[in-house]
Amino acid sequence: MGIKTKGKAIVDYRALVTMWLSITATIILPPFSINNFLHERYILGLGSLGVVIIMVYQAYIIWRGRRFQRVAAMVLVPAIIVFLAMAFHYQKIIGALWCYPSVLIIYFMLPRRPAIYASLALLAVAIPSALYNLELPIAARFAATLTAVVVFAAVFVLIIEQQQQELEQKESQRRDSMASASHELRTPIATMMAQIEAMRDGIRPLDQTQLGSLSHSVRHLGNLVDDLSLLSLADVNALSMVYEKVQLPDLVEEAVMAARSKMTENDLQVELSIEEVPPVGGDPRRLRQILDNLLSNCGRYTTPGGTVSIHLRAQGKNVLVTVADTGPGVSDDQLERLFDRFFRVEKSRARAQGGSGLGLSLVQALAVAQGGSVKATHADQGGLAITVSLPRLEETAG
Numbered sequence: 001m002g003i004k005t006k007g008k009a010i011v012d013y014r015a016l017v018t019m020w021l022s023i024t025a026t027i028i029l030p031p032f033s034i035n036n037f038l039h040e041r042y043i044l045g046l047g048s049l050g051v052v053i054i055m056v057y058q059a060y061i062i063w064r065g066r067r068f069q070r071v072a073a074m075v076l077v078p079a080i081i082v083f084l085a086m087a088f089h090y091q092k093i094i095g096a097l098w099c100y101p102s103v104l105i106i107y108f109m110l111p112r113r114p115a116i117y118a119s120l121a122l123l124a125v126a127i128p129s130a131l132y133n134l135e136l137p138i139a140a141r142f143a144a145t146l147t148a149v150v151v152f153a154a155v156f157v158l159i160i161e162q163q164q165q166e167l168e169q170k171e172s173q174r175r176d177s178m179a180s181a182s183h184e185l186r187t188p189i190a191t192m193m194a195q196i197e198a199m200r201d202g203i204r205p206l207d208q209t210q211l212g213s214l215s216h217s218v219r220h221l222g223n224l225v226d227d228l229s230l231l232s233l234a235d236v237n238a239l240s241m242v243y244e245k246v247q248l249p250d251l252v253e254e255a256v257m258a259a260r261s262k263m264t265e266n267d268l269q270v271e272l273s274i275e276e277v278p279p280v281g282g283d284p285r286r287l288r289q290i291l292d293n294l295l296s297n298c299g300r301y302t303t304p305g306g307t308v309s310i311h312l313r314a315q316g317k318n319v320l321v322t323v324a325d326t327g328p329g330v331s332d333d334q335l336e337r338l339f340d341r342f343f344r345v346e347k348s349r350a351r352a353q354g355g356s357g358l359g360l361s362l363v364q365a366l367a368v369a370q371g372g373s374v375k376a377t378h379a380d381q382g383g384l385a386i387t388v389s390l391p392r393l394e395e396t397a398g
Helices: 013-037 042-063 069-091 091-095 099-107 111-132 136-200 208-237 248-265 284-299 332-337 347-352 359-369
Strands: 244-246 270-272 280-281 307-313 318-325 373-377 384-391
Touching: 013 042, 042 099, 069 091, 069 099, 069 111, 091 099, 091 111, 091 136, 091 244, 099 111, 099 136, 111 307, 136 208, 208 332, 208 359, 244 284, 244 307, 248 270, 248 284, 248 307, 248 318, 280 284, 280 384, 284 307, 284 318, 284 359, 284 384, 359 373, 359 384
Parallel strands: 270 307
Antiparallel strands: 244 280, 307 318, 318 384, 373 384
């Protein structure tokens, strides 16, 4: 009855609401049934008693951790509709009032599509019954309000389901991230431990080569921990920021100069195109991290002999920085997942190149923290293009 992705739903709202609706019905309807039996309205009394029995049984099934929706769909709905028809006949306006909680029962105890069919059946019975048993003005107002309640309930449940899906998706991503983080941390630690044990046992000499390898593993581990720490702070909006007026052309040129030697080492050409742009408001250190990560990503994965292009331009109230390469490109499905944590297009190749799968996640987190956004598209050159959009600094009158 809940919405699930992997494993158990975080909050199974249908189960919770069904439990409470069943408890409420158990408290309210039995006295109502007894009253109808005392006044010889046996059909109405039996109908209300049947609804109570079915709801209690449904609650018992949920309490046992099982889902048996056929009981609700095939028995509960007809029982409710028969009960409402009898209530209209015997109690007039009181019968009409029973329709409103019935709508809640239908939408919270049934899946979306059966709930829609059941609510239409309820309207098909309730509105003619109201027109037959009530005065026309009252029946018209009742029909309008009941229809509005049905629509509102449908929209409300749809919103809850969408929020539940988002919650389940985030929980699934959190579990995947934890598993990936554990694996990424375990790999360099295992490598270092193996090297240290080999040197202790005399299998490997303690020389500069081995120390350099250990140093590389420690740096990789330290960078990974730093990246995870930054993402954790971004998740709770706790990133330290020092906002000031930033001239992006100067920052872009500095980042390109710092990355040029690595690009040359990988046989990559660098093309820089800077248009006149207004200043932006942000943290220069965080903005430089964004640029360094984007250029490092291109330098690591672009095929040797290719080209990395950086284009800075203004667009409306934003300043855009686009870093593109000549490939290899990514598929449309992969394009949507590039900002997922620990996602790699080619996992084995990325790990061999030293990537952790957090670079673009960090770019997105740092950009969003400064009021910007990031978008990934297919580059005109055949590779990947990452565009960072930052809001221009609003100048105040002196």
